[in-house]
Every structure is written in structure tokens, then in C-alpha cells.
Amino acid sequence: MAQQYPQVRDYSGIIDRITALPSSLYDITQHGALTIDPNRYPLFSVSTKFNVNKPTIFLSALNHGHEINGGEALIRLFECQNTLPDLFDTFNVVAIPYINLWGYEHDTRRNSNAIDINRDFGDAAPETEEAAFVQDVINDLKARNDNVVAFCDMHETYTIKDTAFRQETAELDGTPLNQTPVATQSHIMIANDNHHRNIGKTMIEEMLEYGADIIGNGKQVVASGSKNGLVISQSDVTLRAFCQRSFVGAACFSSEIVPKDENNIDEQAVTEFYAMLSGMVKAIAPTNSLNN
Numbered sequence: 001m002a003q004q005y006p007q008v009r010d011y012s013g014i015i016d017r018i019t020a021l022p023s024s025l026y027d028i029t030q031h032g033a034l035t036i037d038p039n040r041y042p043l044f045s046v047s048t049k050f051n052v053n054k055p056t057i058f059l060s061a062l063n064h065g066h067e068i069n070g071g072e073a074l075i076r077l078f079e080c081q082n083t084l085p086d087l088f089d090t091f092n093v094v095a096i097p098y099i100n101l102w103g104y105e106h107d108t109r110r111n112s113n114a115i116d117i118n119r120d121f122g123d124a125a126p127e128t129e130e131a132a133f134v135q136d137v138i139n140d141l142k143a144r145n146d147n148v149v150a151f152c153d154m155h156e157t158y159t160i161k162d163t164a165f166r167q168e169t170a171e172l173d174g175t176p177l178n179q180t181p182v183a184t185q186s187h188i189m190i191a192n193d194n195h196h197r198n199i200g201k202t203m204i205e206e207m208l209e210y211g212a213d214i215i216g217n218g219k220q221v222v223a224s225g226s227k228n229g230l231v232i233s234q235s236d237v238t239l240r241a242f243c244q245r246s247f248v249g250a251a252c253f254s255s256e257i258v259p260k261d262e263n264n265i266d267e268q269a270v271t272e273f274y275a276m277l278s279g280m281v282k283a284i285a286p287t288n289s290l291n292n
């Protein structure tokens with residue numbers, strides 16, 4: 001993997017931004033570090049100061065290392081809360097902005113051991129340090145009795161790169177090549193129930209308002225049951241599914257934004273993440289808080 005994927009980014013710039021977040025507003029927690037280079041790869045979560053009267057929204061990004069806009073969106077959100085004031089007014093916000101640190105630096109889906117972290121959330125103990133770290137954060141939330149009402153793992157679909165990663169998946173895992181067309185429009189993965197459908201609908205509406213190009217309307221269907229931007233997710237080994245099992249009653253999503261620029265931060269993709277989160281807040285915020 002190391003030779004196949006040369007380093008193209010430096011996580012140290014992200015460490016600087018996370019550790020510069022004001023301690024008056026946030027708790028920055030380090031959850032160990034990757035053993036391949038502990039000084040270089042410390043793992044962080046960021047939380048607003050816990051308020052027992054608020055429900056919690058839990059967010060994560062960079063589960064796949066080349067999907068860089070979700071992490072950027074999350075860090076900017078903490079740097080400037082004014083982007084989504086209703087989110088911070090109404091909820092505790094807990095986030096893991098960067099999960100796959102080596103993958104971020106090497107612009108690849110998998111980690112340094114060529115494992116897809118988002119297939120490491122089954123019933124067995126995790127194989128990867130990254131998934132174990134995420135489970136630590138989730139266990140801390142459960143121990144603190146956080147009322148986690150919603151979760152989103154922020155993913156992106158890169159039309160060119162993900163076509164290549166499918167080939168890699170077939171070779172590394174010995175599975176048949178996934179032949180369905182790679183999505184070229186943004187969408188949200190949901191469980192097959194009305195709770196998720198209703199919240200997801202508001203998230204998609206908000207994304208459309210901010211110019212998102214959304215799957216559906218007869219243009220493209222990537223899974224049976226997908227409609228108007230919502231795609232039913234069957235996989236039970238993803239972080240989304242793990243959170244669904246961990247936080248009873250919470251609405252758990254993975255968002256799939258499709259950036260037009262596959263190599264740099266894509267401002268439209270960042271905007272779509274905010275629109276998606278704004279829709280989530282609208283759909284689940286207790287009405288009395290938003291009407292104040």
C-alpha cells in the first residue's frame with residue numbers, strides 16, 4: 001500500500017487547527033494514536049461543553065481517507081459556529097473529524113494495512129486501531145449517558161477515484177467487481193423505516209435548496225428502494241450501522257456528497273454538508289428551542 005499510495009497531504013496542519021480550537025468552547029480529547037507513528041497520528045474527538053439539558057448530535061468524517069471535504073466542513077464548523085447556529089444552540093455536538101489519518105495523507109480509501117475501516121464495525125472486536133478508537137468515543141458517550149438523537153458519518157463519492165478503488169476492493173477482498181455505476185449525484189444512506197425517511201427528506205430538501213445535484217427523479221438509481229436522494233442501506237458492518245445499534249432510537253445516516261473537484265477542497269461539497277446538517281437540525285430539533 002505504501003508504495004502504491006505516495007503521501008500527498010500532511011495531517012500536521014489538521015492537528016494544528018484542531019488543537020487551536022478555543023478551550024472555552026470545546027473539549028479536545030486525544031484517543032491514543034496510530035502505532036505506525038504515534039507522534040504523527042494522534043486521534044482526536046471534539047465536543048462542545050456538555051450540557052445535560054441538550055440532546056447530542058454525533059458526527060464523523062474521513063472514515064475513507066480520500067473523502068476530504070467532510071473533515072474540512074467539520075473543522076470549519078467548530079472554527080465558526082455562526083455557520084449553523086441552530087445546531088450549537090440546541091444540541092451538544094460531538095465529532096470525530098478525521099478517522100483515517102494515514103488514508104488522508106495518502107489519498108486512499110483504506111488504512112495503512114489496506115483495510116476498509118468502514119467494514120470493521122461488526123459484532124467482533126475491531127481489527128483496525130481506527131475503528132477501535134471510534135468505538136472508544138461511542139463508549140464514552142454511552143458512559144456519560146448522552147442523549148444521542150442523531151448521527152451522520154460524512155462520506156463522499158469520487159466518480160473517477162472510486163472506480164479505481166472498486167478494482168482494488170475486488171483484488172484485495174477476492175470479491176466480484178461491483179459493476180453498478182458509481183454515483184455521480186449526492187445522496188443519503190438510511191435504514192428502511194419512516195423515522196429515517198422523514199428526517200432524510202428534510203435533509204435532502206435543504207441540500208436541494210443549496211444547489212446540490214441529488215440522485216433520483218429517474219436520473220440514476222444505485223440500489224433498489226432508492227428514491228429522491230434516499231438510498232436504503234443494507235450493510236451492517238459500517239459505522240452508521242454500529243451507531244444505530246449503539247444509540248437506541250437515534251437517527252443514523254451516512255451522507256454521500258459528490259464533489260466535482262476530486263483533488264482539492266470543493267466548496268460546493270462543503271456547502272452541501274452544511275445544508276445536510278441544517279436539514280437534520282430542522283427535522284429533529286425540539287420545536288420550542290428553535291422558536292425562542
Ligand SMILES: [Zn+2]
Pocket residue numbers: 063064067155156
Ligand atoms: Zn466513504
